[in-house]
Amino acid sequence: MALTSHLETLKKKHRDMSEAIDVAQRAPGIDGLRLADMKKQKLRLKEEINRLSN
Template sequence: MQASHQAALQTKHAVLDQRLEQESQRPAPDMLMIADLKKQKLRLKQEIERI
C-alpha cells in the first residue's frame, strides 16, 4: 500500500511539474497560478519524504 501511495504522489508531483513548465512557457504566465502550483508541488514533495 505504501509503495503505491508513494508512486501516486510522485505521479502527481510530475504532473504539477509539467503544468508549471507549460504555464511558464506562456507569453504572459499567470504568476498566481505558478505560485499555487509550486506550493502544491512542495506539499507533495514533503509528503513523499515523510513516507
C-alpha cells in the same frame, strides 16, 4: 503494499505538476498567483513523499 502504491501515486502527481509548471511558465500572460499556487502544491507533494519515504 498500500504505502508503496500511495508513494507511486504521489510521485506521479509530482511529475505531472512539474510538467504543468513548465508549460505554464512558457505560456504568455501567465498568472503569477496561479503559478505560485502550483509551485506550492508541488512542494507539498515533495514534502509528503519525503515524509512517507523516511
